[in-house]
Amino acid sequence: MNTTTDCSIPPTRRDHHRHLYQRLWQGDPDADRHADALLDRLLADTAPGDSDPPEDPAALEAWMATGHRRVGEAYRDYLDQRARGGPRRFFQCRAQALYFLRAIAPTKLVDGAWLHGLTRHWQDSRLRPLLRIYLEELGDGQPDRNHVLLYQRLLARLGCETLHGLDDDCYLQGALQLALGRRADRYLPEILGFNLGYEQLPLHLLITAHELAELNIDPHYFTLHITIDNADVGHARQACRGVLDLLPEGDDRLAFYRRVRRGYALNGTGPGPRALLRRFDLNRELERVLRRKAEVGRLLHPDHCRLAGRRLNDWLADLAEGHGADDFLLALQRHGWVQRGRPATQSRFWNLLEGEQASMFGVFDGYERQLLHDWIVDDAAFAAPRRFRRAPRPRHASTPTPTDAECRRLEERLTGLGAREQMALLGEMMAPRRHFTPAGLFATRRYARTLAGL
Numbered sequence: 258m259n260t261t262t263d264c265s266i267p268p269t270r271r272d273h274h275r276h277l278y279q280r281l282w283q284g285d286p287d288a289d290r291h292a293d294a295l296l297d298r299l300l301a302d303t304a305p306g307d308s309d310p311p312e313d314p315a316a317l318e319a320w321m322a323t324g325h326r327r328v329g330e331a332y333r334d335y336l337d338q339r340a341r342g343g344p345r346r347f348f349q350c351r352a353q354a355l356y357f358l359r360a361i362a363p364t365k366l367v368d369g370a371w372l373h374g375l376t377r378h379w380q381d382s383r384l385r386p387l388l389r390i391y392l393e394e395l396g397d398g399q400p401d402r403n404h405v406l407l408y409q410r411l412l413a414r415l416g417c418e419t420l421h422g423l424d425d426d427c428y429l430q431g432a433l434q435l436a437l438g439r440r441a442d443r444y445l446p447e448i449l450g451f452n453l454g455y456e457q458l459p460l461h462l463l464i465t466a467h468e469l470a471e472l473n474i475d476p477h478y479f480t481l482h483i484t485i486d487n488a489d490v491g492h493a494r495q496a497c498r499g500v501l502d503l504l505p506e507g508d509d510r511l512a513f514y515r516r517v518r519r520g521y522a523l524n525g526t527g528p529g530p531r532a533l534l535r536r537f538d539l540n541r542e543l544e545r546v547l548r549r550k551a552e553v554g555r556l557l558h559p560d561h562c563r564l565a566g567r568r569l570n571d572w573l574a575d576l577a578e579g580h581g582a583d584d585f586l587l588a589l590q591r592h593g594w595v596q597r598g599r600p601a602t603q604s605r606f607w608n609l610l611e612g613e614q615a616s617m618f619g620v621f622d623g624y625e626r627q628l629l630h631d632w633i634v635d636d637a638a639f640a641a642p643r644r645f646r647r648a649p650r651p652r653h654a655s656t657p658t659p660t661d662a663e664c665r666r667l668e669e670r671l672t673g674l675g676a677r678e679q680m681a682l683l684g685e686m687m688a689p690r691r692h693f694t695p696a697g698l699f700a701t702r703r704y705a706r707t708l709a710g711l
C-alpha cells in the first residue's frame with residue numbers, strides 16, 4: 258500500500274493529518290506524544306449528538322436495539338424507494354463509488370486499530386469481548402477473513418491502490434484509531450465508547466453495499482460488516498457488554514461512563530460518508546488527474562504529436578501549470594478524439610488507454626480510467642449497471658504456514674519464552690502495520706488459540 262512515506266518530512270498544514278497517520282502507523286519514537294495530543298484535542302472538541310448513548314448505562318442495550326430497529330426501517334424505506342424506480346442515493350456513477358472507496362481507504366486500512374492496545378491485557382477476562390472483536394477484525398489470522406487484507410485486495414482489483422490526491426482530512430479518522438490503539442492504558446473508557454459507536458450497524462453501510470453491487474463492484478467487505486455488527490450476538494452486542502463489564506462500582510462509575518460517552522462522540526471525527534460523497538466533482542477530479550499526468554508526460558511526446566495544431570507537450574505544459582484543462586478537453590472533442598455521450602469504446606482517446614495493445618496502457622490507474630470513462634459516456638444509459646455477482650474465490654495458495662521464513666523466525670523467537678513474554682510478542686506482531694503480513698497472521702492465529710484455551 259502506498260500509504261507510507263518518509264517520516265522525516267516536516268508536517269505542513271496541507272498534509273498534517275497524513276503525516277500524523279504515518280507516524281502513528283509506523284510507531285515512530287514520538288508516536289505516543291502525538292497520539293495524546295491528537296486525542297486530547299479531539300476529545301475537547303466533541304459535542305453531544307442526537308444518537309448518543311443514554312445517560313444511564315442500564316439503558317444501553319435497549320438503546321442499541323432501538324438504534325438497530327431504526328436503521329432497519331430506514332433501509333426498508335430506501336429499498337422501497339429504489340423498487341419504485343428512485344435513483345441511487347450515494348453513487349451517481351461508478352467513478353464516484355471509486356472516489357468514495359479511495360477516500361475511506363486510510364480508515365479501512367487500519368480497521369480495528371483502536372483495539373490493538375488491549376492485546377496486552379489478555380489475562381483480564383472483562384476485556385475478552387473486545388479482544389474477540391479485535392481478533393475478528395484480523396480474521397483470526399485467516400487471510401481471506403482479515404479485514405485489512407480484504408480492503409487491500411478490493412483496492413488492488415479495482416486498480417485503486419495508489420492514494421494520491423486524497424484530501425488531508427481523509428487521514429484523520431484513521432489517525433484517531435491508531436492513536437487509541439497505541440494508548441489503551443490511558444484512554445480505556447474512551448476506547449470502549451468509540452468501539453460502541455463504531456460497531457453499531459449504520460444505514461450508510463447498508464446503502465453502500467447495495468449500490469456497490471449495482472455498479473458491479475464487489476461489496477463483500479461491506480456485507481461482511483453487516484453480518485458481524487448485528488445487535489443480537491455480533492460486535493454491537495459485544496461492544497455493549499465490553500462497556501458494562503468494565504464499568505467500575507462506586508464513585509468512579511459516573512466519571513468513567515462520562516468518558517465512555519465522550520469516546521463514543523469521537524466516531525464523528527473527520528468527514529463522514531455524506532460529506533465525502535458531496536465533495537465528488539467529476540470535472541474537478543478529471544482536471545486533477547490530467548494535471549498529474551501532464552507533470553510526468555509534458556516532455557515525453559515527440560513534436561509530431563499534436564492536438565488542434567498545437568504540440569502535445571505544450572498542452573501538457575499548460576496542464577501541469579494548472580490551467581487549460583477546459584480547452585484541452587474541448588479540443589479532444591472537436592478534433593475527433595472523444596465522442597461524448599457515446600459508449601467509451603467509440604472514442605479514439607479511450608482506445609489509447611484501454612486494452613493491453615493500447616499505446617497508453619498502464620498510464621492511468623483504475624480510478625483515473627473510470628473518471629475518463631464516466632466523463633466520456635456522460636450518461637448513465639451507457640454505464641448501465643450490472644448487478645455484481647461474486648465469482649468463486651480462489652483458495653489462497655499463499656496461506657502462510659510456519660514453514661514460511663518470516664513465520665519460522667517468529668517461532669524461533671517464541672521458543673523459550675514464558676507465556677507472558679510470548680503473548681507480548683504475539684501482540685506486537687498484531688499491530689495495525691503488521692497483522693496482515695504472513696508473520697502477523699501467524700501470530701494472530703497463535704494468540705487466538707492461546708486465548709481460547711485459557
Ligand SMILES: [Fe+2]
Nearest residue numbers: 368369394404
Ligand atoms: Fe472491520
